[in-house]
Amino acid sequence: MNRTTAEIRLDVLAANLRALRAALAPETAVLMVVKADAYGHGADAVVRCAAAEGVGGFAVAYVGEALEARAAAPGAEILLLGVAGPEDVPLLLERRITPVLVDVEQGRALGAAAQRAGRALPVHVKLDTGMGRLGLDWTAAAEAGAALRREPGLDLRGVCTHFATVRPGPGDPALVQGARFREAVAALEAQAGRRLVRHASNSRALLFHPAFDFDAVRPGILLYGYEARDPAGRVHTRPILEWRAEIVQVRRVPAGFPVGYESTHVTPAPTTLAILAAGYADGYPRALGNRAAVVIRGRRCPVAGRVSMNWIAVDLGPDAKERAGDEAVLIGGADGAAVRADELAAQAGTIPYEILTGIRPAHRRWTGGASLRDPA
Numbered sequence: 001m002n003r004t005t006a007e008i009r010l011d012v013l014a015a016n017l018r019a020l021r022a023a024l025a026p027e028t029a030v031l032m033v034v035k036a037d038a039y040g041h042g043a044d045a046v047v048r049c050a051a052a053e054g055v056g057g058f059a060v061a062y063v064g065e066a067l068e069a070r071a072a073a074p075g076a077e078i079l080l081l082g083v084a085g086p087e088d089v090p091l092l093l094e095r096r097i098t099p100v101l102v103d104v105e106q107g108r109a110l111g112a113a114a115q116r117a118g119r120a121l122p123v124h125v126k127l128d129t130g131m132g133r134l135g136l137d138w139t140a141a142a143e144a145g146a147a148l149r150r151e152p153g154l155d156l157r158g159v160c161t162h163f164a165t166v167r168p169g170p171g172d173p174a175l176v177q178g179a180r181f182r183e184a185v186a187a188l189e190a191q192a193g194r195r196l197v198r199h200a201s202n203s204r205a206l207l208f209h210p211a212f213d214f215d216a217v218r219p220g221i222l223l224y225g226y227e228a229r230d231p232a233g234r235v236h237t238r239p240i241l242e243w244r245a246e247i248v249q250v251r252r253v254p255a256g257f258p259v260g261y262e263s264t265h266v267t268p269a270p271t272t273l274a275i276l277a278a279g280y281a282d283g284y285p286r287a288l289g290n291r292a293a294v295v296i297r298g299r300r301c302p303v304a305g306r307v308s309m310n311w312i313a314v315d316l317g318p319d320a321k322e323r324a325g326d327e328a329v330l331i332g333g334a335d336g337a338a339v340r341a342d343e344l345a346a347q348a349g350t351i352p353y354e355i356l357t358g359i360r361p362a363h364r365r366w367t368g369g370a371s372l373r374d375p376a
């Protein structure tokens, strides 16, 4: 086959969800973030599994992702974090997808489209309290509440914000954002004349600031098993994805043997090289050349030389027994010899989110999930 495979462990996802649930108050809802194909884990299977575990809502970036989540979880709340246009409104109404408004002008446009469709569109409002990205400025919350209240096509249901930085300890910028959010929500609700569903926390805020749980939390990465190792955090989870590649050639080579483009690695001693069928075209970052390790038969073996488009070389050591056709683990492995996406991220100068969403396995398998056998 010569192509990489990802295995996604739905039983571990279920365990991660239970760990989260145990840390939250029973009345706090979970809006699981499944954008970017569930962070590269496969949105359909992930949403089905999470819905079977009792997750009541999912958040996505794009309309297409929202439709996929809706198909996988017919009864769940689906929140569209991206910016919907009036042309999307009939579909949003029909599929019960709740868009997040980023300004009043967008709200008016969606409201008008909903009126043309003869129904009121449920919406949440996104307040920018310091992220400096999408949303309307928190200082304009009252004004926005008054304006949106006058839109008969809108059914204002919720309000949210997003944290830029969570740095537990004195001077944590999240505390400033949280205080702004509280103040702005009060003003917005007063003008809108109703109590709104409030949600703010991503994984990191959730881990360190229970006070910001509000009505719902929006975790992503921690449910996929990353960024949740800090002992001070409220939840501990495990990675659910394993990524494997095939060894396509094994070579005995002498000392002084140059490996790969630019010969950036030269063997210091006689050794055995394994050539793996995986490269940057598969999402294994080129920056990992001469840096990362892979796990082969329970041993960590260093990547030797540059990562090329479809191949990487790893040093198996002089006494290797591996043969072509054996498997190498690019991400995963057992405790004694594991490679994690956050380790690769550090080596490549990025974050685990980018590693996970960047991998492009030819084959994906979802295992350990009862929910796959009874699609809703």
Ligand SMILES: *Cc1c(COP(=O)(O)O)cnc(C)c1O
Binding pocket: 033, 035, 081, 162, 201, 202, 203, 204, 218, 219, 220, 221, 222
């Ligand atoms: C991606 C995203 C999240 C989830 O962030 P994690 O760090 O993965 O928990 C939450 N809210 C919004 C608005 C997002 O864009």
